[in-house]
Amino acid sequence: MDARGVISRPCRRKTDSGGGRVRYFKGPAASRTREGDGEGWIPVVVDPPAGCRCSLRWSLLPEKKKREAKQGMRFASPTLLVLLFLVSLQVSPSTYGVPPGNEGGDIILSKLSVSLLHAGIEVRDGVLVHELCDRDPLPVLLHVDEGKRGALRPRLVEMGVRMGYRFTSLEVYEAWAPLDVMPRLTLLDEVTYIEWNAPGTFDTEISTAAIMAPRVWSSVIRDGSSVKEGIRGRGIGIAVVDSGIDAGHPDLDYGFKTVKNIKAVRAGDPWVEMENTDTSVGHGSHCAGISAGNGDASAGGRSGVAPEANLIGLSLTEGDEEVSTSNYLYGLEWVFENSRPHANPYNIKVCTNSWHTTVGEYDPEMALSKIINRLTYENNVVCTFSAGNDGRQDPEGTVVWTSQQGNTPSAVMVAAYARDGSYVAEFTSHGQVGLNHTYPDVGAPGVRIWSAHARRTGISAGSKLSGNPNPYYLAISGTSMSTPHVAGTVALLWEACPSMGISGWEEDYNGSDPEWFHSHEFRFVHDAELILEASATPIPFREGSGDSTGVFVDDPSVGWGGREIDYAQGYGFIDVEKAVGIALTLQELRSRFLDRYVDVFTALKVYEGAMDLNLSVASSTLMTSWEGEYSRFNDQNGKPLVVQNQTKLVYVPEGVGSMSITLEYDALSLPDMYVGGLTVDVDTDGDGQADFSGGPPLAPGTRTFRIPVSGTDVFYRVMIRGQGIKVIRPVRETSYVELRIPYSITVEMELDTQGAEVPREAYSSAMGAFIIGDGRESPVNSTLGIRVYDLGGIGDPFGEEGYRERGEAPSSLLLIILLTAAVTLLSIYGYHRIRKRNRKGGES
Structure with missing residues (x-):
């Protein structure tokens, strides 16, 4: 750090040629459109040699932050030594999903995923049995040690393992392993985990089903005698600030689905409109498909979360051009200028950002924080941000690894879960234990998510080399994938409740300066964030069988309403079906009680009355x-x-x-x-x-x-x-x-x-066709397992204890106040009468 408080960002160059001091310190995963790839402790050039271009400034810190950063630099080296010491101990691998005591000299069972059971592989008396497996070699995903996997590949090839794609956001190889080699693979120190690469199950239709989106698409809204179609994000604009959108893709139709698609390589360059702005990376198209793809290339099977929302693409990169904070700021500035109230031609209500430049606590002085606050407070645009992919760097949550942009109170920061929501992804970045304002807000699917495949890009090339035959979809992992799931969900919430806005509720805060925070102008969260958090469910820790979240979490933190939260997942895994029910209730109450103060907490009290199930139709x-x-x-x-x-x-x-x-x-x-x-x-x-x-x-x-x-x-x-x-x-x-x-x-x-009865399961998958009646009256009655949002079932929250108009006292309290006031006035009046009479008596 120099006298101005400038910290150099990570440098991959060797500097022992002289002229520079090197310290090990974790800097931001900067200048990336995609999320960081799990980089570890790497050298930082503190005093760079002349001519070295690696010492790009990370951030210019105010005086208070300078002192904190100096302390962090002093702490970094001893912390690294402790981490290296712990690694040298060679602690036994996790036994998640494997009975304890099954470690042996010929196989380490704890390295085998329970998913292998579905491939026909069993463990009997500590021995691997594969007589029921009809695949040899078996397609697997090999989880490896990041620092050793470069040297590992030749050894695996010598063992007869055919190697495929090396994932950039995970320490994972795609591979085909002979069954008789599987025990030997578990004995390699470099191999940490082996799972079955099951065909045909890692799809977006699975991740959207996990968050209950198809049940919302197939739902109906009943208002008295009228019934209308459910929520699909109709007309809501989602701005995707990323590498661009290839709107030639069937799911991202240019001019219909993607209504605006522009590119500017550097800040200040003119924005150029074109059909395909994602010409080098492919990341933005994948995110766009997750949030709002129409699913045409898959007959709707791989639709995005809000299939009838519109997309606005902003490309910030071309080829090997570096993407810096100024690029992102330039993109967000365009969104701000084109989403102003009464001047919002694309109805932009959501801005999704699967990137970050720095990690740390919220700093309102940073330019990106400022533009995020302006977007939300002035334009009422909800900004979603990825938490980051550095979870493996600090599993215990001892420091802050989450996105500094995502930690902006008005933004929604998203963690990553398995595609089915069964555990928190190991790579998802963590907040610091106890500092709940650094925790992710909610989480969504982010592991092996299938979405739109932008051809002739870096991601496309890697997918093709891995043997993916699908010309329209590919699967990648990261909080980059979980974030557009939440962005699409927010689009659904906007259709359900167009009256949403900044709430009167403060962001969770347990930092060192509460006096500052609780008086800070931009400390409040959006209605959409409160609704998402109210719908979310944290994945619990199960004693004795490892951690069902995929991350060991020991965090007693609580959020609003006494809800359990932790540094890995925040309030938990979102539930779109429940969230939309809360949003519809909020809108209905605000329309019904125009003279009352109605917030999300009011809706939470009575939303369950709107959550009906099964629709009866009289149709043959x-x-x-x-x-x-x-x-x-x-x-x-x-x-x-x-x-x-x-x-x-x-x-x-x-x-x-x-x-x-x-x-x-x-x-x-x-x-x-x-x-x-x-x-x-x-x-x-x-x-x-x-x-x-x-x-x-x-x-x-x-x-x-x-x-x-x-x-x-x-x-x-x-x-x-x-x-x-x-x-x-x-x-x-x-x-x-x-x-x-x-x-x-x-x-x-x-x-x-x-008649007939159609079960709820028929409406739970994007691959399923949603069955309805044809609308013609008939004496034949059928029951459809559709989610029914019944607005007539919403009760009066103000007739229940504890709910009333803001500033309004209950009638019993008002009566007591009136009686007290009357007695007080009478007493004062009597007192003055007595004094006046006494004065008159004294004069006489």
Whole structure:
């Protein structure tokens, strides 16, 4: 640190050539569009040699922060020595998911994931048994020690392991391991964990189902006798400040889904509008697909969280250009200028940021903090930020590793969970124990999340080298992926409750200067954050079987309302279904009680009255419909379900007597310069093979197929098959040049006289087709397991104890006050009367 309080950022160059002093210190994961890749303690050039460009300033600190930073620099070296000492002890590996006492000389069972059981691998009497496994070699994910994995790869190849993609955000290799080699792999010090790379299960439809988003899409809102469709983020604008958006992707349609797409490589450069602004990295397109992709390339199976929201893309990088704080500030400035009240042409209500420049406590003097506060307080835009990927650096939460931008009170900072929400990801950055204002606010899925694949980019190349055959989707991990899940959720909340704004509730704070914080102008959180926290559930620690969060957490902290929080996950894993119910209740109460003060806590008291389940419909016909885009990459006939990205699951309940499928598409398109035909195949028994075929894909236009009903209370798999030709337009089309034919499908099921019952599970997956009645009155009654938000079921919170208008006292208290005042006035009046009478008596 120099006399001005300047700290150098991390430098990867060797400096022992002279001229510079080196100390080990963890700086920010700066200048990255993607989240940091789990870097450890690395050298910082404190006094750089002449001409060294590695000493870029991290931040210019005020006087108080200078002293803190100096103390941190003094503390860094002894802390490193302690960490190295602990590593040298070679503590036994975690026994999560493995019975204690099963460590042996020939295999370390604690390094084996329980997911291997699903691949047919078992442990019997401490021995690995794979007689039920039908895959050899077995596709696995090898978790390795970051510092040793470079030298590890040749050794693994010598053992017969075929190596695949090396993940950039995780210390993980994709690999194919012979079954007889598995025990030897566990004995390698460099290998820390082995899990099954299960095919077809790591999808966005799983992560959206984990946060209950499909149940919200399929829901209905009942208001008296009227019923309307559920919440899908309609018309809400989400600004994605990142590497850009490839809006040529079917899920990110330029001009329809992506309504604005601009690029500026350096701060001050003119913003240039173009269809594809994500030309080098691919990160922004992936995030955009998670938040609001329409799922056309997968028949809705890999839709984003808010599939009918609009996207606004801002690209801040090109090629190897460094992305600095000024780039991000320039992007956020554009969002601010184009989201002003009454001057918001794209209805931007959410700004998602899967990046950070520095880590640490909130500093209101930093430029990024200032623009975040202006966006939220002045423009009412909710900013979501990733917590970071440095969790492995400090599992115990002894220092602050979370994003300094995310720690801004008005922002929502997001931790990462497994794709199904079963544990907190090990890499997710932690706050410091006891400093609850440095904790993530909530968490969402962030491990192996499938989303839009921007072609000809760095991420795309890595995915292709790893053997990913999917031309439209790829899977990556990080808090970069969890953050757009929350951004999409906030878009749903905006549709449900357009009256949201900055609340009167302060951010959690347990820092060293409470007097300053509790008088600070920008200490409040947004309604959206309170709703998310109210819906969230922390993943508990289970004694005796490791930590079900994936991170050992010993933190007795509590948040508002006495809720348990901790430094790894904040308030916990979000629940979109519950959050939307709270938001709808808040909007209804504010509309109903215009003269009352209604906040999120008011809505929490009565929102459960709106959470109804099951919709009764009087209809003899059940129906469902969806849209998609067939392409030559999507021809699925004869392939397993797990690779069919145009397959839709249709639940056929008991009571269905007949079924028909209507397919509509344009066989000829002059604007898109193609000619082609489509047909339908149906798998009725779940074996992946077509039990009904619609014949050759030749007939143009609308076609209706009668499907024989061979079984009920099962899911039918509806698949698309086609053929055609397309003329490539070289000037306009560079990446997505394949034949693509948009289509729509409508399925109708005729019921017999007893009606039908559709379970809730039929509405819980994005791959499922949401069944409704056809709207025609009939004596046949059916029950649909749909979430019903019943606004009429919301009670009067002001009739309950403890709830009243702000500043308004209850009637009993008012009566006591009035009586007390009357007695006091009478006493004063009597006192003055007596004094006056006494004075008169004295005069006489």
